[in-house]
Amino acid sequence: MIRKWMSLPLLLIVFFAFAIALTDYENLYVDTARIFYQTYGYLYTGSLNLVTAIYLDFRLLDTLFEAGILLVAVTGVSYIAQHDQVEHNPLFMLDKFKIPELFVSLARIIYPIVLLFGIYVVFNGHLAPGGGFQGGSILATALLILYYIDLKKKTNLQLIFTIEKVLYLLLISISMISFLTRGEWFTNFIPLESNLLLKSVFLIALNLIIGAKVALGLTAIFISFLKEGR
Amino acid sequence: MEPLLSIAVILIGMYGLIASETIIKSVFSATMIESGVILLFLNLGALNGGVIPISDGVNLVIVDPIPQALMITTIVIGSTVTSLALILSIKVFHNNGSIHWKDITK
Numbered sequence: 001m002i003r004k005w006m007s008l009p010l011l012l013i014v015f016f017a018f019a020i021a022l023t024d025y026e027n028l029y030v031d032t033a034r035i036f037y038q039t040y041g042y043l044y045t046g047s048l049n050l051v052t053a054i055y056l057d058f059r060l061l062d063t064l065f066e067a068g069i070l071l072v073a074v075t076g077v078s079y080i081a082q083h084d085q086v087e088h089n090p091l092f093m094l095d096k097f098k099i100p101e102l103f104v105s106l107a108r109i110i111y112p113i114v115l116l117f118g119i120y121v122v123f124n125g126h127l128a129p130g131g132g133f134q135g136g137s138i139l140a141t142a143l144l145i146l147y148y149i150d151l152k153k154k155t156n157l158q159l160i161f162t163i164e165k166v167l168y169l170l171l172i173s174i175s176m177i178s179f180l181t182r183g184e185w186f187t188n189f190i191p192l193e194s195n196l197l198l199k200s201v202f203l204i205a206l207n208l209i210i211g212a213k214v215a216l217g218l219t220a221i222f223i224s225f226l227k228e229g230r
Numbered sequence: 231m232e233p234l235l236s237i238a239v240i241l242i243g244m245y246g247l248i249a250s251e252t253i254i255k256s257v258f259s260a261t262m263i264e265s266g267v268i269l270l271f272l273n274l275g276a277l278n279g280g281v282i283p284i285s286d287g288v289n290l291v292i293v294d295p296i297p298q299a300l301m302i303t304t305i306v307i308g309s310t311v312t313s314l315a316l317i318l319s320i321k322v323f324h325n326n327g328s329i330h331w332k333d334i335t336k
Contacts, residue, residue: 007248011241018237025233029277034294041295042286050283050295051302059299066303073310077317129282133306214306221313225320 045188046199047126055131056206060175060186063206067213071168074217078157081224099148107145114142122211126203135207136214143219147226160220167213174205232273239266253319253329257312264308271297 022028037050037058047053055063121128122135146153177189188202239262246259275297283295323329 004249007245010248011245014244015237015241018240022233022237025274026277029274029294031278031294033296034275034292037283037295038285038292039287048284048286050285050292051299054295054299055302062300062303066307069307070310073314076314080314080317080321127284129284131302133302217310221310224317225313 046196047203049126052126052131056203057188070217074220077221078224107148111145118142122207125207126200132207132210133214136211139215140218144222155223160216164216167209171209236266236269251330257315261312268301271301
């Protein structure tokens with residue numbers, strides 16, 4: 001059993017490793033890629049938001065594997081959270097007598113606003129700060145507010161998983177169309193010379209799919225935790 | 231100065247991993263390490279100052295979008311992996327009756 005004070009030398013070694021690596025911190029950073037993305041990012045992808053341009057066009061393979069990890073993690077959480085006894089709703093955790101009426105009323109007012117804001121963030125992912133992941137998280141928050149409003153709510157987890165798998169297959173197949181039109185894998189399928197507005201169709205479609213996937217995945221994780229906490 | 235702060239966050243997380251007595255605290259320490267790494271990357275991308283990376287190619291200085299695109303990936307993966315670890319800890323509690331490392335590794 002390692003004592004706590006024994007960790008001090010280890011932490012010192014790690015600190016000096018970091019300190020040596022970061023002595024030339026100002027010169028460590030090379031801005032060639034930043035200049036490239038700033039110059040050509042909008043022209044190549046049609047996305048004003050360069051972060052969206054990177055994770056939906058230049059580095060789409062990253063996003064695909066990330067969505068895969070999300071799918072695997074959600075499935076794993078639900079598989080581990082499997083339990084024998086049947087519960088109709090998570091009433092045992094959200095006790096109605098402990099939730100103030102004021103909170104429920106305010107949640108009813110806030111719910112559509114949060115939902116609308118999430119959809120706005122997803123749709124404007126290529127023009128403004130935001131995108132599929134951020135908007136999906138906001139949408140998941142909106143869906144979780146529903147559990148405070150309607151305590152008798154039942155959710156079919158299997159349906160959520162089916163939708164999520166279909167969305168993942170859709171994501172992969174949409175990003176593979178580019179092999180037919182452009183001749184290269186995993187990028188925008190609309191030809192490089194076409195209108196910038198036309199190119200953003202691809203970005204909106206992928207942002208929508210990723211937003212739905214993240215929202216459903218986080219909701220499924222939350223429901224699994226609710227059902228596990230018996 | 232700022233990289234030292236994020237290294238401090240990373241070191242606190244590592245100390246937490248070593249010294250924590252329950253599974254939950256270990257999971258949170260790992261999350262702290264992840265936060266430190268995110269801070270380090272974002273700071274490295276924003277060294278030259280500049281505005282948010284929303285630009286149509288005109289000459290204005292923006293921060294580097296690459297670390298931000300990588301870190302949004304890290305945040306999503308980190309949250310899902312944390313949830314996986316937490317649900318595993320719940321299962322461990324159901325099986326062993328405790329989440330202390332001492333009781334589990336006996």
